[in-house]
Amino acid sequence: MRKTMTAALPADIRDVLAAISDRTFSHLFLVACGGSLSVMMAGKYFADRFSSTFACDIYNADEFVCRDPRRLGSDALVILCSQTGTTQETVHAAQHAEARGATTIGMTLDPTSPLSLAVDHTVSYQAAYTTGKPIDSAYSNYGVLYMLLAGLTDARERGDLTTDLLTSLGSLQRTIEGAHDTYADRFHAFAPRFADRKTIYTLASGASYGAAYCYAICVLMEMQWYDSQAIHANEFFHGPFEVVDQNAAFVVMLGLDETRRLTERACDFLFRHGSRENILLLDAEELELTGMSDRFRPLLVPLIFFDALWRFAYRLAELRGRPMLEGRRYMKKLTDY
Incomplete structure (x- = not known):
């Protein structure tokens, strides 16, 4: 059942923030793998834009252990995410952070999972993609991570982020449902071209x-076996743009944040040297974002894009005669790797 967003943080997030309220952190590490790591990328953008009291780095979980950053110690906070809470590398990363004296928070669907047992504090979130249950996206991994980061920042900088964020999250699910309508005809036209x-x-x-990044590796590659690559809009001009021709197929996410001009520049090139029929552009300026504050709209747009594109992926799967989650060869089927 969907919950309705109110002007209060969920109890588990309030409890965690209260428990660490007297701690001073100089460094924040965001650690995960795969789709969970992609959420941390947006979290780092949030921290970079809104926090001046702690630096923030993002790591793949196993590389975090291998690199063993020298800043990892008693004045560090490590937030880790694993949907099932069973990702071995992420559990190991939590144990490594604990051994170095850092404070750890685990984000997961299962509060009894190995990750939950390995961290100091656990917060839960909702996911529809693997559970099949409808959710309010305000309580998705993105939403919960943002709530944690807003609370951490407000407690140390009086940034008044939390109230504004909660109000904006309250409009998120409605906006996502509107986005499905906005993109429906476009997806209907592009799916046969891309299938x-x-x-x-x-x-x-x-x-x-x-x-x-998540759409490339966790959806197109993992679930449909496309060759795919997530390309940063500015890195596009430092090598990748050489693949562009009339047949090259791109999914472009044009957001609203401070980097929008980077993606606009890449779009201009794609439209000039590629084929518009092979460039699926999602532009956040097309969306109805009423109820979201100006400062949080750019950070909520990725959730809207991904939710909409998830439906597009199922349309591709239908046309290809391939299942999505059930058709994977290795994921959740092998244990010896």
């Missing part, structure tokens, strides 16, 4: 880059 392709690229920048 039989071997390669589909994704392109974005800023807060939306994580969504492009």
Whole structure:
């Protein structure tokens, strides 16, 4: 059942923030793998824009252990995310952070999972993609991470972020449902063009880059076996633009944050040297974002893009005669890797 967003943080987030309210952190580490790592990319954008009291880095979980950052110690806060809470690398990263004296918070669907047992504090979130249950996206992994970061920042800088964020999240689910209507005809036209392709690229920048990364590796590659690559809109001009021709297929996420001009520049090139029929552009300026504050709209746009594109992926799967989650060869089926 969907909950209705109110002007209060969920109880588990309030409890965690209260428990660490007397701690001074100089460094924040955001640690995860795969789709959970992509959410952390947006979290780092949030921290970079709104916090001046702690630096923020993002790591793949196993590389976090291997690199063993020298800043990782008693004045560090590590937020880790694993949907099932069973991702071995993320659990190991939590144990490593604990051993170094850092404070740890785990984000997961399962508060009894191995990740939950390995961290100091656990917060839960909702996910529809693997559970099949309808949710209010305000309580998705993005929403919960943003609530944590807003609370951390407000407690140390009096930024008055939390109230504004909660109000904006209250409009999120309605906006997502509106986006499905906005993009329906476009998806209907593009799905037959993209279904039989071997390669589909994704392109974005800023807060939306994580969504492009996740769509490339966790949806197009993992679930439909396309060759895919997430391309940063400015890195596009430092090598990747050489693949562009009339047949190159791109999904472009044009957001509203401070990096928008980077993606606009890439779009201009794609439209000039590629084919518009092969460039699926989602522009956040097309969306109805009433109820969201100006400062949080750019950070909520990636959730809207990804939710809409998830439906597009199912349309591709239908046309290709391939299942989505059930058709994977290795994920959740092998344990010896």
